[in-house]
Amino acid sequence: MNNLIIKRSQIVEAVINGTPATGVRYYFTDIPNLAANNLRLYGLEGFSSTQLATTPTGYTTVSTTTGIVVTLRDTNKVEFLYQMPFYTTIRANNYGAYTILQPRTINLTDCYVTLTNTAGLSASQSVAFNLYYDLV
């Protein structure tokens, strides 16, 4: 079995703006560095408050992880990762295995999280990830 090698990483987040609600798309905050055409995303890792209490931008991370799903879209607007449970992306929940993706260029501001259950979630909490990528 293989596991991911970290070459470069960038912490990204989708902030729950307002009262948490199901069916709402909470888009990722833009990171201009990730818009490079020569960037290939090949893995990600989710963070709950057990891994990361506060994001670099100062938001508190979610402590409840079972009501959140994440969707990633590439530069062709293809939802190549559709509604993956956030819980699954947390490395500690998978005996240390990272989520490895087929390498591709993403459009971060098209990517979003949605809530399937708002219990335990609050406004202004952050659903945070580390994206693992390389420049080719």
Place this chain on the structure above:
Amino acid sequence: MQVVSPLVEKMTEKRWIRPTQGRQGENLKSVYLPFTTTGIYSVLTGKSIYFQPDSTLTSDKVVITGIEFVDFTTNSTLDTPNGTRTNIAATEATLGYFVLSNSKREIIAQIPLACLILRLNGGRPTFTYWDDFQWENCSIYFSNSAGTSAANGAWFKVFYTTK
């Protein structure tokens, strides 16, 4: 005969993935940051605490192939040239980041400390492939330093191979 998918082969060749077995053939260096009340090792919210230059960990000589953070449960104390310190607990590690930078001070990677604790990740090592870095530009910082004091220190196990 071993069947390997073209995708796995390509990702292995690019050094994006590798088998999860141990770290055969790699070297290990322990690096310590002994916290103090004042000076470069003082812990304040948001303050970067930089690593000292290291004659081994230079990117013209080595590739960093992995990094681990040793927490209190893994090993309670650490001995440093500045004296004995208590390792940081995992709960405090959720407030800290490791930051890898290169000679241009470009941030290559930023990883929460708690994610680098081996025992919290099923014993699976964190693999890296960092061949362009400037160790003295690398640092840690805490988004909230309330639980950390001069009695603590940070202990990193850095795995590397020579070029």
